[in-house]
Amino acid sequence: MDYKSAARDVGKGQVSPVYVCYGTETYLLKEFIAFLTQKLIEPEYREFAVSKYDLAETPLDVVLEDAQTLPFMAPKKLVIADNATFFTGAKDGGKIDHQPEKLLDYMKAPSDFAVIVLTVEAEKLDERKKIVKGLKEVTVPFLPMSAEQLLNWVNRQAERQSFVFAEGAADQLILYTGGSLQALAAEISKLSLFVGAGGTVTGDVVDRLVTRSTEQNVFILIDDIVRLRLNRAFEILYDLLKQKEEPVKIVLLIARQFRIVLQVMELSKLGYSHQQMASQLGLHPYAVKIAAEQGQSYTPDKLERILSQLAELDYKMKSGKVDKVMGLELFLMRLAG
Structure with missing residues (x-):
């Protein structure tokens, strides 16, 4: 089920005894848990009716034992356990023995006074695992929006x-x-x-x-260059330099963005959707959309030449063969031309 369906069911009072929440969009995941808490536990009970565990440090047995223990002075309890990596294909380097099959046993006769929420920050779960197959009906993904x-x-x-x-x-x-x-x-x-x-x-x-990071400023700078908003592009550059940002770092970030544009262009030829590209490249889908738009102004050959020029500029800057600021200014002017 998706998180909207899960939230609608909770709003109607149709609450599952266990939720497996995974994904990289932690803001939505936290919102869902906050909504679940609000619907299940009265404010005066939340201090002692909501338990939180880190499965990197605590065995799953402890979580299940808590869920089977009657709540203290409250009709319901919420048991939240983070870092449930045993749902993923990641190698478990920890010292905790979780025995996740016990969760399947618990699901056969869950407590009617407890709700368990298991979370893991991962793009996907390992669907080959018995535990993942067994809890598919109560699994809720929280992935980046399109x-x-x-x-x-x-x-x-x-x-x-x-x-x-x-x-x-x-x-x-x-x-x-x-x-x-x-x-x-x-x-x-x-x-x-x-x-x-x-x-x-x-x-x-x-x-x-709106506050912008250096990475976002470079992202916007390139977008302005592509769209021939040169005055604003150079304003951003000079603001970055005033903030004592190192020109070599700016060059590296520019190269990273053009590399993304080239990768998006190549994946687009293979028929990938923006969501698939985002997953493949480890980017937000919106960043992929902008990169795709930027790529319309270039051919693959031109992008490769730009990346080659950036590599040469990086070498000249680091070896003292060119003034860093002047080299960056000349590159941007050539790029705009």
Whole structure:
């Protein structure tokens, strides 16, 4: 089941005795656990009716024993256990013997007063394992949203906080945060406070208020170069230099982005979807979408030449054969030309 279906069932009172939650979108996973807690445990009981364990340090037996022990002064209890790596194909280098088959035994006669939530931060589970097959019906994935889903999520969050985005501003916000839901939620709250109820967030407001990492600034710099917004591209470059960012690091980040553009182009020829590319490259689907758009301005040969030029620039910078800032400026001007 997906997390929306699981949340709907919980809202209707149809709660599973066990949930196996996996995925890399930890913000949604935490939201689901918070919603489950809110629906199951009254506020006055949460201090002693919610147990948390780390399976890297605690045997699964302890978790199951807790779930089978009557709750203290509360009708229900919630038992949360993180790092359930025995669901994945990862090698278990720990010293804990979990015996996951006991979880299948527990499912035959689960406690009617407890709900167990097992979490693991992994893109997928090992479906060859008996434990994964046995708990498939209660497995909930929390994976990165597609670009379209992410845009819809951002607009819904704005609606909940009583403001709207001007055309293109929501896309700009996603670009500036790299699609991280944690960062997006924080920035949306900040923007809401700035424009107030009924306000409109424009691209200029996003530009002024949203915090960007060095990696995101380089990402945006390249996007501006591709779209021939040269003045803004150089503004970003000079801001990075004012912040004492090392030109060699900026070159490496530029090379990384062009390498991604080339990889996305090659995978697209093989028929991969954006979601599949994101999984293959370890990127957010929104970053893949932007890379695909950037790639429309280049041929594979041109991208390879750019990467070769960047490698040469990196060598000249490190060997003192070119002034670092001037070398970077000249490269960007040639790139724009």
